[in-house]
Amino acid sequence: MRNPYSINVRDLLHRPGEMREESLVIDSPEKLGEGLISVDAGTAIDLDIRLESVHEGILVSGEASTVATGVCGRCLIDIAQSVQIDFQELFAYSSGEAFDFEVHDDHVDLEPLVRDAVVLSLPFQPVCRPDCxxxxxxxxxxxxxxxxxxxxxxxxxxxxxxxxxxxxxxxxxxxxxxxxxx
Ligand SMILES: [Zn+2]
Structure with missing residues (x-):
């Protein structure tokens, strides 16, 4: 199955200074988060990304926005909260050295980047309102x-x-x- 987070960067490879912006919407292939609120599988994730070619690889920066649903940590009523996160990471060209993020087959895979940023942004104690x-x-x-x-x-x-x-x-x-x- 095609990974929706995989972005083709062939036009930017080894062309430092080149830059491209892209907006896309992904239906999250899996549930993100295990706490009281989470982003359900199938939820739309809006991505605005900037892809910059640098000497070492492709620098990816961007914003993701989506909606997390779950329950209030105090009164257990159903709640939904908007989630907005920023991310930036260098995807290095494969060089034999170990990098967390690498360009693979003319593509960068944003999945671990976006997933971790979303999961870390989810509150441990979500509330339906601050004074619940x-x-x-x-x-x-x-x-x-x-x-x-x-x-x-x-x-x-x-x-x-x-x-x-x-x-x-x-x-x-x-x-x-x-x-x-x-
Ligand atoms: Zn509440």
């Missing part, structure tokens, strides 16, 4: 779905808002508080 209150420890209900419910062990937000106001004695203590004049 999680689940009720007793009932297992999603607290964000129960806005009127008083949390079991934390201060009711209506009272904590009042606590931010100074005590009434402090306000009255100042000489000539403006709203007291008649």
């Amino acid at each position: 209150p999680g689940l009720d420890p007793e009932t297992g209900e999603r607290l964000a779905d129960l806005p009127d419910r008083e949390p079991t062990k934390t201060i009711d937000t209506r009272w904590s808002a009042l606590a931010d106001f100074p005590a009434s004695d402090d306000v009255a203590g100042g000489a000539g508080a403006p709203d007291r004049e008649e």
Whole structure:
């Protein structure tokens, strides 16, 4: 099966200074990531890449964007997050030395590069929103779905808002508080 990440660079080989840009969309051949959220197999990955011929090989830099889906780490609701990553790597001409990335048969294979960058960008503790209150420890209900419910062990937000106001004695203590004049 053809590797969709394999890019033909024959026109750039051994022509330092030549450069080409390419945009492509790949349907991810496999699931990326093993955590709470991952990029499912078949998900479109948008790639904008720049291929530059240098003396040692082909310098590949670019951006990838896709969508990861999974569950919130606090309340377990389904979530989707956009994933945007940058990458850059030199694909060296085969020289007998060991390089992680090499030009093979007039092609560069971006698969390990993009896969690793995407996987590393996925959060270990994804949340549906930054202040997700999680689940009720007793009932297992999603607290964000129960806005009127008083949390079991934390201060009711209506009272904590009042606590931010100074005590009434402090306000009255100042000489000539403006709203007291008649
Ligand atoms: Zn959540």
